[in-house]
Amino acid sequence: MKITDSVVFVTGGASGLGAAVVRRCVASGAKGVVIFDVSADKASALADELGGTVLATSGDITDSAQITAAIDAAKATFGRIDVLVGCAGIPWAERTVSRDGAAATLMPFAKLIGVNLVGMFDAASQCAAAMSVNEPREDGERGVIIMTASIAAFDGQVGQVAYSASKGGIVGMTLPMARDLGPVGIRVVTVAPGLVDTPIYDFAPPELKEGLAKQPVFPRRLGTPAEFAHLVEHIVENPYLNGEVIRIDGALRMPPK
Numbered sequence: 001m002k003i004t005d006s007v008v009f010v011t012g013g014a015s016g017l018g019a020a021v022v023r024r025c026v027a028s029g030a031k032g033v034v035i036f037d038v039s040a041d042k043a044s045a046l047a048d049e050l051g052g053t054v055l056a057t058s059g060d061i062t063d064s065a066q067i068t069a070a071i072d073a074a075k076a077t078f079g080r081i082d083v084l085v086g087c088a089g090i091p092w093a094e095r096t097v098s099r100d101g102a103a104a105t106l107m108p109f110a111k112l113i114g115v116n117l118v119g120m121f122d123a124a125s126q127c128a129a130a131m132s133v134n135e136p137r138e139d140g141e142r143g144v145i146i147m148t149a150s151i152a153a154f155d156g157q158v159g160q161v162a163y164s165a166s167k168g169g170i171v172g173m174t175l176p177m178a179r180d181l182g183p184v185g186i187r188v189v190t191v192a193p194g195l196v197d198t199p200i201y202d203f204a205p206p207e208l209k210e211g212l213a214k215q216p217v218f219p220r221r222l223g224t225p226a227e228f229a230h231l232v233e234h235i236v237e238n239p240y241l242n243g244e245v246i247r248i249d250g251a252l253r254m255p256p257k
């Protein structure tokens, strides 16, 4: 499927990786790009900057009805959805047992699973239902779902147990979802980024970011959101990629801490 003339729905599309995907889709001539993000102001600002082919919708990915409303708005504006790129996500760091011996608080763990995993599944399921009525394209393709995991799904560090669980869940969903949706012509691919320079690290002091940037094998720097978006475009356009998880990480394998 070509990005040109496709309608792309991007969760978390107001910032970082998602915003880079929105920009790339517009530059590649997408028929429409829908930003679904809990940050209404940032979503509107990006849509205003990029012009009429971008629709900003605001909503929380943990609220099923808000996803439905955004999909309805996408269909009303552009007629259909061809591609979902799921980038909405949040980080959290907490050890299983704290240094002073206290068990982890359960709420952040449950919240991370709710946003990063259950929200991703809900958006994928609802977008797939919308895609399933599309006219099939070449090879019978009706849609593409791209989910964003993390290399923390494989190399989770100290304090990343909740985040790794949420991203490992996305890795685990990839093949069975591709098997569920193959009969209707929808491909499912997950991207597992390493360390990419986005506002997700806004909390980090400069020296921490500098330290992280030295960790990849080559190139020895943080990834850029544009490199992620480049891979997303390739996945959309390569019809034989399906049911796979692709790392984009400069050969980084995270140490325990």
Ligand SMILES: NC(=O)c1ccc[n+]([C@@H]2O[C@H](COP(=O)([O-])OP(=O)(O)OC[C@H]3O[C@@H](n4cnc5c(N)ncnc54)[C@H](O)[C@@H]3O)[C@@H](O)[C@H]2O)c1
Binding pocket: 011, 012, 013, 014, 015, 016, 017, 018, 036, 037, 038, 039, 059, 060, 061, 062, 087, 088, 089, 090, 091, 115, 116, 148, 149, 150, 151, 192, 193, 194, 195, 196, 197, 198, 199, 200
């Ligand atoms: N940046 C990295 O190094 C990196 C590495 C691996 C994986 N990831 C994953 O990539 C995805 C994008 O991260 P990013 O670095 O672009 O971060 P980011 O903070 O720049 O963007 C995340 C976006 O998701 C939105 N969002 C958060 N919670 C939401 C919710 N409940 N409902 C709807 N939207 C919500 C935010 O408003 C934000 O616009 C995340 O899932 C993250 O876990 C990032």
